[in-house]
Amino acid sequence: MNETVVLKRKDRIVKKPDFTEKKSYRPVNVKETGLSFIGHEISEDGNVMNQFFHYDQLYTIRHGWNSKFFKGLLEGKIWGTRCPKCGDTWVPVRTHCWNLDCNLEKTEWVEMPLNGKVHTWTVAGWSGRSSLKRLPIILVYAVIGKSKVAIANELHGIKPWDVEFEMSLKVVFKPEEDRIGAVTDFHFEPADGWEPSPIHQEKERIKELVEPVYKWVKTLK
Numbered sequence: 001m002n003e004t005v006v007l008k009r010k011d012r013i014v015k016k017p018d019f020t021e022k023k024s025y026r027p028v029n030v031k032e033t034g035l036s037f038i039g040h041e042i043s044e045d046g047n048v049m050n051q052f053f054h055y056d057q058l059y060t061i062r063h064g065w066n067s068k069f070f071k072g073l074l075e076g077k078i079w080g081t082r083c084p085k086c087g088d089t090w091v092p093v094r095t096h097c098w099n100l101d102c103n104l105e106k107t108e109w110v111e112m113p114l115n116g117k118v119h120t121w122t123v124a125g126w127s128g129r130s131s132l133k134r135l136p137i138i139l140v141y142a143v144i145g146k147s148k149v150a151i152a153n154e155l156h157g158i159k160p161w162d163v164e165f166e167m168s169l170k171v172v173f174k175p176e177e178d179r180i181g182a183v184t185d186f187h188f189e190p191a192d193g194w195e196p197s198p199i200h201q202e203k204e205r206i207k208e209l210v211e212p213v214y215k216w217v218k219t220l221k
């Protein structure tokens with residue numbers, strides 16, 4: 001009969017990492033207050049009450065096996081993963097192959113080229129408060145290299161009506177000192193030498209839709 005092996009918590013399979021390289025870019029005014037009621041207001045006639053509730057909490061995102069991707073962003077590199085059995089690659093990364101024939105084979109790291117193609121896109125005419133002045137924002141799902149999946153990010157350096165399916169892109173990183181190891185460390189731009197096709201009916205339609213957004217943004221202080 002087979003003996004059952006029970007792993008105790010102290011017999012960790014993976015050694016706990018020793019974090020020696022630390023960097024903090026927390027804004028000075030950010031304090032972890034957790035959940036707290038910070039005030040209220042009551043109308044003059046006493047019939048209506050509003051309460052102000054503030055939530056401020058530190059989150060830890062543990063990247064584990066995916067860490068190389070995020071560390072790569074700091075270095076201006078896009079790392080993907082590749083299945084050693086079937087050769088499929090992925091950005092965003094997958095730790096195990098999704099091909100059914102590969103039986104969840106563990107993938108290996110591969111540095112991806114800094115180029116891609118538009119899989120699909122949308123034009124955002126509204127956003128959270130911090131991005132309002134940058135509207136309209138073009139969001140693309142782009143295929144980097146020969147990835148089997150697409151990654152979402154902003155597309156800059158092009159008019160919203162000129163975006164096309166399959167158009168060639170380049171990955172553009174922020175200056176090194178501004179990178180934080182998040183996908184916002186880079187964006188897409190049209191590949192060098194790319195030229196928009198002449199204006200046509202569909203382009204005119206998108207242009208009409210986004211023109212009021214440009215006008216409205218100009219009114220923002």
Ligand SMILES: [Zn+2]
Pocket residue numbers: 083084085086087088097098099102105
């Ligand atoms: Zn595979």
